[in-house]
Amino acid sequence: MKACTIPGCGRPTAKAAGTGFAEHHCRYHVQFKARHGSHWCPTYRAAELKPYVTVARDWVRNHRQHPTVAMALAWLDGLLANAGRAEMAQNIKRKPAAERAKVAFARLREAGIEAERVLAIYLGVSALIEDDRGSHRVREFRIVQVAKALHRLASGTHKSWEFDTGRGVVPVRMDVYPKSSGLVLRVMGEAIEECAGNVSGIALEPILAAKQERYGLHASHLPGWEPLWKRQTKGLEA
Numbered sequence: 152m153k154a155c156t157i158p159g160c161g162r163p164t165a166k167a168a169g170t171g172f173a174e175h176h177c178r179y180h181v182q183f184k185a186r187h188g189s190h191w192c193p194t195y196r197a198a199e200l201k202p203y204v205t206v207a208r209d210w211v212r213n214h215r216q217h218p219t220v221a222m223a224l225a226w227l228d229g230l231l232a233n234a235g236r237a238e239m240a241q242n243i244k245r246k247p248a249a250e251r252a253k254v255a256f257a258r259l260r261e262a263g264i265e266a267e268r269v270l271a272i273y274l275g276v277s278a279l280i281e282d283d284r285g286s287h288r289v290r291e292f293r294i295v296q297v298a299k300a301l302h303r304l305a306s307g308t309h310k311s312w313e314f315d316t317g318r319g320v321v322p323v324r325m326d327v328y329p330k331s332s333g334l335v336l337r338v339m340g341e342a343i344e345e346c347a348g349n350v351s352g353i354a355l356e357p358i359l360a361a362k363q364e365r366y367g368l369h370a371s372h373l374p375g376w377e378p379l380w381k382r383q384t385k386g387l388e389a
């Protein structure tokens with residue numbers, strides 16, 4: 152039976168197990184990729200991302216007038232402005248991914264997230280992936296991580312309104328926004344990269360330099376660091 156190609160996994164591939172079409176990965180790692188954008192690299196925590204986004208935000212503020220930056224900000228503005236309205240979870244459940252991505256952008260706009268913040272997050276995520284020697288440096292991981300970081304900004308949003316019961320008015324609160332599916336995250340990330348991708352070429356180098364100066368080296372550049380697969384393999388042996 153063919154085994155999953157992720158080091159240390161050993162489960163049968165989805166195809167071999169009859170649970171899917173994947174020829175090289177098991178069902179667990181197929182689902183892992185859907186959620187994170189990589190078969191093995193987990194989603195960055197907000198705390199890991201923060202120094203990069205902070206530095207990126209300063210860089211964006213200081214370079215608003217640069218033609219490439221101004222263009223990206225205008226496109227991102229358009230993306231948020233043209234997203235329609237933020238609908239309630241029940242209404243969007245059955246809509247296709249492109250529609251749901253639009254709703255997600257509308258929701259960011261309604262949460263007060265502006266183009267500059269979106270660009271800073273895009274650049275911050277890109278810089279972290281570049282800086283982290285243990286990261287998965289592929290487009291899919293990058294766009295999913297950008298979408299997830301944005302998603303976190305608005306996911307705490309709730310809607311409340313008054314509801315007249317007939318015997319008095321009571322406030323009703325509801326969690327309006329569901330978790331995004333893997334497909335929606337990809338559609339969102341792709342749209343942002345289309346707007347912001349050109350900025351990376353001029354921004355990543357100064358952002359990485361500023362990050363190092365202000366917060367020091369990423370852990371993966373320190374002595375004794377080992378990649379995730381190596382740490383996980385050790386755990387299995389111990």
Ligand SMILES: [Zn+2]
Binds near residue numbers: 155157178180
């Ligand atoms: Zn596996």
